[in-house]
Amino acid sequence: MLITLLQALLYILRFSFGACIFSFLNVVIYRLPTGESITHGRSHCPGCNRTLTPIELIPCLSYLLQNRRCRGCKMKISGRYFAVECFGGAAFLYCGAFFGYGEWGILSLRALLAFTYLGVLTVIAFIDWDTRIIYDRFHIIIILLGIAAVWLSPEHTLPDRLIGAVIVSLPMLGLALAIAGAFGGGDIKLMAASGWLLGWRAMIPAIFLGLITGGCYCIWMLARKKMTRKDHFAFGPFLALGLGAAFFYGDEILRWYLAACNI
Ligand SMILES: [Zn+2]
Numbered sequence: 001m002l003i004t005l006l007q008a009l010l011y012i013l014r015f016s017f018g019a020c021i022f023s024f025l026n027v028v029i030y031r032l033p034t035g036e037s038i039t040h041g042r043s044h045c046p047g048c049n050r051t052l053t054p055i056e057l058i059p060c061l062s063y064l065l066q067n068r069r070c071r072g073c074k075m076k077i078s079g080r081y082f083a084v085e086c087f088g089g090a091a092f093l094y095c096g097a098f099f100g101y102g103e104w105g106i107l108s109l110r111a112l113l114a115f116t117y118l119g120v121l122t123v124i125a126f127i128d129w130d131t132r133i134i135y136d137r138f139h140i141i142i143i144l145l146g147i148a149a150v151w152l153s154p155e156h157t158l159p160d161r162l163i164g165a166v167i168v169s170l171p172m173l174g175l176a177l178a179i180a181g182a183f184g185g186g187d188i189k190l191m192a193a194s195g196w197l198l199g200w201r202a203m204i205p206a207i208f209l210g211l212i213t214g215g216c217y218c219i220w221m222l223a224r225k226k227m228t229r230k231d232h233f234a235f236g237p238f239l240a241l242g243l244g245a246a247f248f249y250g251d252e253i254l255r256w257y258l259a260a261c262n263i
Helices: 001-032 061-065 079-099 108-129 135-151 158-167 167-177 185-198 198-224 236-260
Strands: none
Touching: 001 061, 001 079, 001 108, 061 079, 061 167, 079 167, 108 135, 108 185, 108 198, 135 158, 135 167, 135 185, 158 185, 167 185, 185 198, 198 236
């Protein structure tokens, strides 16, 4: 009984840790495009500018305890903050379950790499959604993760990674040059950096998942007349979705697909 309770407590702690990290990523998503300092300045309500008290900074819980509103000005707090924090907690547990925990019950290095990548993808997706910009610093972080992965995931050889870097990004670059505005430079760089991290096999399902989900979104927006054919939309969030799924299941999806086609 005591062991079960302690284990439950450990999982709650792990979830909370992941939620705290993603709570900080919420700050990055919100402040980076506005030029505000990420490390300085206490968190404040965007409505009344009131500095938030510690109780209002508890990831996931404070949103529910405050009934989704600011305690000062009663402005509705976007559910996105809550969703990102919950996703962070779930991502931490998922990476641990997938790649294992190391000593002291904290994430193994491979799980930590996966968790970091999911964090970077989340920031990229939301900033791109808000501003249609993908900052180069995130591509650099992904390349650094890829360098760490050379040791941590040796099943992907160097040629595998180098082909991964160009297999999707080069055709995208060709399309962007042929059709102005087909893809943004940030999207292409994201696929190049991620290909270096994931290896070429995972990149095929990644781009297909991105195109399918992005295409569905486009059709839905066109059908609701919220977008015209000439409008551009942020493709980064859909690429991030495809890349996140492909990071864990890319090789399997490709193998399954090839088997289903009898190739
Ligand atoms: Zn307020």
